Amino acid sequence: MxxxxxxxxxxxxxxxxxxxxxxxxxxxxxxxxxxxxxxxxxxxxxxxxxxxxxxxxxxxxxxxxxxxxxxxxxxxxxxxxxxxxxxxxxxxxxxxxxxxxxxxxxxxxxxxxxxxxxxxxTEDTKVFDEESNVVLAKNSFFVKERNRLIKVDIDDVFWVEVEDKYSILHVADKKYVLRQSLKDVAEKLDPSVFVQTHRSHIVNASKIEDIDLHLFVVRINGNEIPLGKSYKDVLIKRLQML
Missing domain, CATH: 3.40.50.2300 (Response regulator)
Incomplete structure (x- = not known):
């Protein structure tokens, strides 16, 4: 910050x-x-x-x-x-x-x-209540980590995945655990930049390095993100292809 x-x-x-x-x-x-x-x-x-x-x-x-x-x-x-x-x-x-x-x-x-x-x-809601530990500003998340509020620019997010009741925000070599559903996080992301590749994953399309259509994975920052068959066609249609 x-x-x-x-x-x-x-x-x-x-x-x-x-x-x-x-x-x-x-x-x-x-x-x-x-x-x-x-x-x-x-x-x-x-x-x-x-x-x-x-x-x-x-x-x-x-x-x-x-x-x-x-x-x-x-x-x-x-x-x-x-x-x-x-x-x-x-x-x-x-x-x-x-x-x-x-x-x-x-x-x-x-x-x-x-x-x-x-x-x-925030207006009427508390930042650090039992339901949420993240605040979304205009172009960034403010994530509480111990006694600090960490600003995370949305453009720096590589991908988001869901695990149990939590969403995990991946930024470069760091990740943040949010007490938010994947659906709630998705509603706060720009749909022209972020796309769902799996029922448990949303990726920043600008960070995609390659797409393996045989293994059904998307590679971002050296990591393999699952690509569900039902999401593949939507992803391909939205990419600029040559």
């Missing part, structure tokens, strides 16, 4: 970078004033922003947050040394996903990030 830090105190921005690294997330930029923050936001498109309210320069963190939200709604966690009501009321106008008072510990930051993502990508 990509995090943008907007903080004008170098010592504190270094601390935030260390916290983010310990949580397993990626810092994609650090800005000390508003204009630099806007440029980074436009070019890096972060998943979440940690924003100091009192910044050097002509723009406050609240001003910058308003600009961010007008460009692309993004979870923002405000950070400030001031806990006065006036500052809080001004910050509320930008609908932040959390509001932290300095100093705070990594655990508090981690909980705030998880809650921010929950609020950003």
């Amino acid at each position: 990509n995090v943008l830090i907007v903080e004008d105190e170098p010592n504190y921005s270094d601390t935030l970078e260390m916290f983010i690294d310990e949580l397993g997330y990626q810092v994609i930029g650090v800005a000390q004033e508003g204009r630099t923050a806007l440029n980074l936001f436009k070019t890096s498109k972060p998943d979440i922003v940690l924003m100091d309210i009192n910044l050097n320069g002509e723009m406050t963190g609240i001003d910058v947050a308003k600009e961010f939200q007008s460009i692309q709604p993004t979870p923002i966690i405000f950070i400030t040394s001031f806990d006065d009501k006036e500052t809080f009321e001004k910050a509320k106008e930008t609908a932040p996903h959390a509001y932290l008072i300095k100093p705070f510990d990594p655990e508090t930051l981690e909980r705030s990030i998880e809650l921010a993502l929950q609020r950003a990508h």
Whole structure:
């Protein structure tokens, strides 16, 4: 998950970078004033922003947050040394996903990030309830793995297979176990890219290396994926053939 830090105190921005690294997330930029923050936001498109309210320069963190939200709604966690009501009321106008008072510990930051993502990508449902441990953002899954939320770009998915009541998401040399049925996962994938090859497998067609019509397997990343006879003709028709 990509995090943008907007903080004008170098010592504190270094601390935030260390916290983010310990949580397993990626810092994609650090800005000390508003204009630099806007440029980074436009070019890096972060998943979440940690924003100091009192910044050097002509723009406050609240001003910058308003600009961010007008460009692309993004979870923002405000950070400030001031806990006065006036500052809080001004910050509320930008609908932040959390509001932290300095100093705070990594655990508090981690909980705030998880809650921010929950609020950003869900409405009435809980992210970590007994029915689900995955949230689908616009072009990615957020998979909970222990105490981390791992962003998985859908384009990076090689294939999905079902095992008992779980679906297994295969990405390069890693896999994630989702408490979702194959049907539920399929409904969230682009049908112009993903195709079902077997009653228990869905593959990313752009990742197919070859198709063995004798053994009825599809090879992806050196792995053999079963190709059911009833799915073969549909797959062949959908591929661009020469």
